[in-house]
Amino acid sequence: MNPTIDSRFHGYLDLEGIRDRITVRPQPVDDLQRYRQLGADVLSSQLKKIYLPTQFSLDFIHEMLGRANLHHREIFSNQVTYNSGIFNPPINENFPICLTGLAGVGKSRTIQALLSALPPPVELSCGLFQGVVELSSFWYASARGKTSGKQILLDFLVASGKDRRKASYATVTELLDACRSIANRHGVSTAVLDEMQFISTGEGASRVTDILINAANIGMPLIFVSNYSLIHKLWDRNSEDTQRLLAEPRIMLPDDPTSQDWLNYVGECIRVSGDRVDADHGEFAAELYRSTAGLKRLVIQLLKHSYTHCFNAGRDRIQLVDLYDAYRSSQYKASASLVENLQKLAISKGNMRTHADLECPFGTPAEFRPGVVSSIDTKRAENVRNQVIDSALTPQEARALEGLLEDGVSASKIPKSRRTATPPRASANDLVRNFGKHVEKVRSPTKPK
Incomplete structure (x- = not known):
């Protein structure tokens, strides 16, 4: 259709090129002593910027870029297909990718790296409409603070420049149709739903299931990110739901300690x-x-x-x-x-x-x-x-x-608190004397009647 479209993913699928684009090595911190007690916060803030892709992260990002490239080629295969996707978008069943792992293992940071590895927005001019339209590589929405699937779909539309206040759709079906049309018009290649476990707080898995299935029905490759807690709830759903939502898991594990x-x-x-x-x-x-x-x-x-x-x-x-x-x-x-x-x-x-x-x-x-x-x-x-x-x-x-440990010299023993001294054992005379004192205290001052 257009040289800009044909070369959109050119050079973005090379593994070493991906590694170079997503690796983040921040500058070392300077003298922390001058920050006093805040030095620990300064160090923590700088450590959070580090991102070294593991082999799993690199393979995952490479796979998602490949899926996005295939979807991009499908949207812009020819002018007729592109026009049809805007005015009469097809409803395609799509199995989402489930990225799961323990809290704190680095799932959201990997998603950020994936989004930075995708091609940047470009402008497209075509005879179908006046002016230009900006092509976007992804739609991103976080489930944190959301209570319905409609809010998430509106976040997708906002990512394409649509004003949320002017977006009025009576039903979720109308909103889905609008998402399909706009996604094809802007050439969106992938969608990400992050932190899905937060939407399950206080809710059953039925609402999460509806949100994921509706988002997958937009038609583009979908990635949803969640901790194990939500996945356990989804396992209890009917087979028609689990076959769709849990068919493509990608499990992110902590690094091997010897790796x-x-x-x-x-x-x-x-x-x-x-x-x-x-x-x-x-x-x-x-x-x-x-x-x-x-x-x-x-x-x-x-x-x-x-x-x-x-x-x-x-x-x-x-x-x-x-x-x-x-x-x-x-x-x-x-x-x-x-x-x-x-x-x-x-x-x-x-x-x-x-x-x-x-x-x-x-x-x-x-x-x-x-x-x-x-x-x-x-x-x-x-x-x-x-x-x-x-x-x-x-x-x-x-x-x-103990003296060496106090001086800070390396030793095999881990410092531990000192045990309380054992009290001395009482002698026989002490026991007799204490018993006599006890009898004097409890003896009645008057004779019984």
């Missing part, structure tokens, strides 16, 4: 922090994984609290003891409970019914479980070994070790 993706991410966090880590990087990465279960949101949270403990101790570089203190702090208590439940779930092989929201409804891949369990077993063996060594110390050696 290069995880080591690269921790190394980038250390670089962005201004190299404010006073520990072996391999040991630091392993301890960070055990304390966060590999969830990027928890990594940023724990590093923030670790720097707070580091600053309060009068230091400028984070040590392993700061990770231990931050993990046991009241600010991280809820996250620590989540991490421990995930570790129990990995060890028990998915038998914790009380924490079904932490278990993947589609099943955890077998190749992911051994790395996580191995990390837990390694830490357990290390703790047992340290307890054996500590129990064999003489009193003089134990006091010397």
Whole structure:
């Protein structure tokens, strides 16, 4: 139809080109000491900007770009098809892509990377209408704060420049017809519904099902993003719904603790922090994984609290003891409970019914479980070994070790609170004397009648 249309996705499907466009490496933070207590917030804000695509994220984004390219070619296959899509849009059944994973694993950030990897808007002029129309690569809507599917569909129309206040549609069917027509007119190649679990708060899965099916019926490739909690509810729907909504899952798991993706991410966090880590990087990465279960949101949270403990101790570089203190702090208590439940779930092989929201409804891949369990077993063996060594110390050696720990020297023992001293055992004379005092107190001053 037009050279602009034919070359729209040219150069956007190369894997290395995708990696270069979506990778974000922020500048290291400067002197945090001058921010005083706010230094932890400055560090956290800079860490949130990091985005290093994992192999899963790169493959997912590449696949979605390919689907968008195919839909784009279908819309603009010829002038007749384009005109028909505007004035008489077809109703096509479309199975949405379900991107799911644990909260904090990086789903929404991956969606942001996908949107940035799509071609930017361009202007199209054609004999069908006067002037030009802006072609958009995507429609995006978040379910946070939404109570109906109509609000989400209106968000789609706003993305194409339509004024929400002037959009008046009596029924959802009319609104869907308008979405189909406008989507074809603007060449929208993909649609994203983010944070769908929020729309299920206090609602049954029926409303979410209606919203997803209506959005999928617009005709373009649709991606909906959700935590495991919503997917468990959708599993209880009738087969005609689950066959449509759960037929194309993409499960985003935390990085393997031994993978290069995880080591690269921790190394980038250390670089962005201004190299404010006073520990072996391999040991630091392993301890960070055990304390966060590999969830990027928890990594940023724990590093923030670790720097707070580091600053309060009068230091400028984070040590392993700061990770231990931050993990046991009241600010991280809820996250620590989540991490421990995930570790129990990995060890028990998915038998914790009380924490079904932490278990993947589609099943955890077998190749992911051994790395996580191995990390837990390694830490357990290390703790047992340290307890054996500590129990064999003489009193003089134990006091010397406590002095070394207070001086900040690396040691195998994790600092812990001192136990309360045991009271001395009472002698036989003490027991007789105390019993006599007790009898004098309870003796009646008058004789009984």
